[in-house]
Amino acid sequence: MLCQDILIWFFCVVLIITGSINFIRFWKTPATYGRYTALSPGEKLVPAKVAWFFQELPSFVVPLLLLMTSDRHSTLGMYLLLGTFCLHYFQRTFIYSLRTRGQPFPINIMATAFAFCTLNGFLQGHYLLHCATYEATWLSDGRLVTGLMLFFLGMAINIHSDCILRNLRKPGGTKYKIPRGGLFEYVSAANFLGEIMEWFGYTIATWSFPALCFAFFSCCFIGRKTHHHLSWAINIKG
Numbered sequence: 001m002l003c004q005d006i007l008i009w010f011f012c013v014v015l016i017i018t019g020s021i022n023f024i025r026f027w028k029t030p031a032t033y034g035r036y037t038a039l040s041p042g043e044k045l046v047p048a049k050v051a052w053f054f055q056e057l058p059s060f061v062v063p064l065l066l067l068m069t070s071d072r073h074s075t076l077g078m079y080l081l082l083g084t085f086c087l088h089y090f091q092r093t094f095i096y097s098l099r100t101r102g103q104p105f106p107i108n109i110m111a112t113a114f115a116f117c118t119l120n121g122f123l124q125g126h127y128l129l130h131c132a133t134y135e136a137t138w139l140s141d142g143r144l145v146t147g148l149m150l151f152f153l154g155m156a157i158n159i160h161s162d163c164i165l166r167n168l169r170k171p172g173g174t175k176y177k178i179p180r181g182g183l184f185e186y187v188s189a190a191n192f193l194g195e196i197m198e199w200f201g202y203t204i205a206t207w208s209f210p211a212l213c214f215a216f217f218s219c220c221f222i223g224r225k226t227h228h229h230l231s232w233a234i235n236i237k238g
Contacts, residue, residue: 001070003131011123012213019217023224045104052097055113060089062118063125070129076138077128084125084151084202089117091159101166120214127210147205154197157183163190191221 067078069148138144164179183190201213 001130003128004126005131008123008127008131008210011119012210014119015123015213015217019220022217023220034115044107046110047096047099047104048102050102051105051110051113052102053093055110056089056093056097056117058114058118059121060086060093062121063129065120065130066125074129074132074134076134076136077132080134080144080206081125081128084148084205085128088155088198089121091155096162099166123210124214127208130204132206132208134149143207144205147201147203147207150203152201153197154194154199154201156194158191158194158198161194165191189222189225192225196222 063081067081119174160182161179161184164181164184168179179190183193187193196215196219199211199218203215
């Protein structure tokens with residue numbers, strides 16, 4: 001498959017626009033899932049384990065399908081893709097989803113996330129496999145080294161923080177509590193901080209515009225969630 005430049009640029013613009021709209025639209029009023037769930041009459045819910053599994057799955061499967069069906073790909077691009085992007089989504093799809101104790105999701109939220117992960121999985125996978133060009137010297141480039149260090153540090157923070165959040169509840173429990181320990185002693189949403197670090201590390205390691213657009217989208221999406229979580233924690237303490 002040849003590099004689809006126009007499609008890559010289109011999807012990048014979509015990420016920037018939707019990220020900005022999401023940030024503005026939900027800054028004051030949070031999206032209705034998790035602790036902010038507010039059901040409309042007749043709205044159906046999906047168990048959290050099922051929702052997380054299916055909505056995250058395309059970001060893992062789509063790049064792998066691109067890799068398996070590609071007759072031309074960058075070896076280093078493949079390494080970066082499978083070593084960073086897919087690693088994150090393997091953890092989210094096959095480990096986090098099975099261990100989460102979150103509340104059920106509205107089915108429309110799950111469907112929207114599934115569509116986004118499909119689009120972004122294609123964008124990141126296609127760019128790295130068919131568009132990006134890396135010389136052998138990139139393996140010793142400071143951007144790759146710095147980016148991978150930031151990515152894995154962020155991933156460690158994200159996983160550890162998720163573990164703290166998960167242990168706040170007993171099996172079957174649904175009540176949200178203020179987390180303690182780890183980086184939660186310093187920031188209100190350490191799990192989100194870790195994920196943002198991951199995607200900016202990924203951006204630096206790949207040095208690509210699609211990765212930067214995804215990092216921007218993540219900041220918009222996670223940033224407004226952090227704002228709502230902080231407001232919620234202040235109200236609980238108050």
